[in-house]
Amino acid sequence: MPVRSTADEQPADDVDGTALPVNELFYSLQGEGKLTGTPSVFVRTSGCNLRCWFCDSYHTSWEPTHATMSVDDIVEEVQSHDDADHVVLTGGEPLVHDESVTLIERLADLDYHITVETNGTIHRDAPIDLASISPKLASSTPTPEKDPKGDGEWADRHEDRRIDLDALSALVDDYDAQLKFVVTGPDDMPEIESLLSDVRAAASSRILDSDVLLMPEGTTRDELDARRNEVADLAMEYGYRYTPRLHVDLWNDAPET
Ligand SMILES: C[S@@+](CC[C@H](N)C(=O)[O-])C[C@H]1O[C@@H](n2cnc3c(N)ncnc32)[C@H](O)[C@@H]1O
Ligand SMILES: Nc1nc2[nH]cc(C(=O)O)c2c(=O)[nH]1
Numbered sequence: 001m002p003v004r005s006t007a008d009e010q011p012a013d014d015v016d017g018t019a020l021p022v023n024e025l026f027y028s029l030q031g032e033g034k035l036t037g038t039p040s041v042f043v044r045t046s047g048c049n050l051r052c053w054f055c056d057s058y059h060t061s062w063e064p065t066h067a068t069m070s071v072d073d074i075v076e077e078v079q080s081h082d083d084a085d086h087v088v089l090t091g092g093e094p095l096v097h098d099e100s101v102t103l104i105e106r107l108a109d110l111d112y113h114i115t116v117e118t119n120g121t122i123h124r125d126a127p128i129d130l131a132s133i134s135p136k137l138a139s140s141t142p143t144p145e146k147d148p149k150g151d152g153e154w155a156d157r158h159e160d161r162r163i164d165l166d167a168l169s170a171l172v173d174d175y176d177a178q179l180k181f182v183v184t185g186p187d188d189m190p191e192i193e194s195l196l197s198d199v200r201a202a203a204s205s206r207i208l209d210s211d212v213l214l215m216p217e218g219t220t221r222d223e224l225d226a227r228r229n230e231v232a233d234l235a236m237e238y239g240y241r242y243t244p245r246l247h248v249d250l251w252n253d254a255p256e257t
């Protein structure tokens with residue numbers, strides 16, 4: 001089982017030095033993307049600039065927790081998982097926080113391989129080993145019918161912010177990158193094709209089809225059971241890579257996995 005440890009509920013003022021809002025910190029297997037199966041320490045920051053209706057980390061976006069941890073304590077806790085040499089910084093949207101850069105620099109100095117899971121709307125300069133970019137499609141927008149909390153109040157802001165071509169192409173150009181799309185069904189494919197052609201035109205570096213991953217939407221085994229074969233077929237039809245959600249297969253929707 002993954003090893004868990006949740007940040008103390010501590011107001012930011014009580015934390016010495018640079019601090020980050022941390023929702024959870026745990027040791028698990030990377031469940032998504034090219035590094036699937038790799039033992040990794042996950043640092044999940046709280047706070048997001050988007051509101052996907054399906055967000056599987058509700059307490060980092062729709063109702064963010066406010067516990068903070070100092071960067072020193074995060075690094076110490078990461079090091080306590082002494083078999084791991086991979087760290088995944090995720091959220092929420094980790095790149096909304098200036099302090100994420102400090103954390104990434106500290107971890108890079110200690111020779112960790114650092115994956116950043118990002119929605120691709122923000123670019124920052126940092127020693128990132130893998131930018132795991134998950135641009136948000138129209139099917140992620142929290143319309144009144146899909147809104148998990150209100151009546152669609154976030155829909156326009158989400159829609160305005162979800163694609164930033166400059167940030168996306170800068171991430172692709174500056175870092176080893178994968179583009180990981182949450183797929184709800186075949187209707188998502190025209191938007192993926194058109195977005196990819198826009199990013200390929202805007203970026204200087206090549207984006208291989210094998211760097212493009214299709215991931216079934218779903219937060220439980222049952223939801224994935226209903227969707228994974230259709231998404232696998234789409235990957236074969238379009239020549240992109242399929243990625244499972246290994247942690248959901250293994251641990252269903254348990255927290256800190
Ligand atoms: C919670 S997000 C945090 C990082 C960043 N905000 C982002 O969206 O990429 C982590 C990953 O989970 C994916 N994700 C969130 N909810 C999902 C769902 N219901 N089904 C499949 N993937 C989901 C996101 O697309 C992203 O790749
Ligand atoms: N095991 C596991 N792998 C993951 N890969 C990306 C995740 C994320 O939430 O960003 C995630 C996660 O939440 N758990």
Ligand code: SF4
Pocket residue numbers: 048049050051052055056057060061091092093119136
């Ligand atoms: S961008 Fe990521 S963290 Fe933010 S709401 Fe969407 S899935 Fe959740």
Ligand SMILES: [Mg+2]
Pocket residue numbers: 056057
């Ligand atoms: Mg997750």
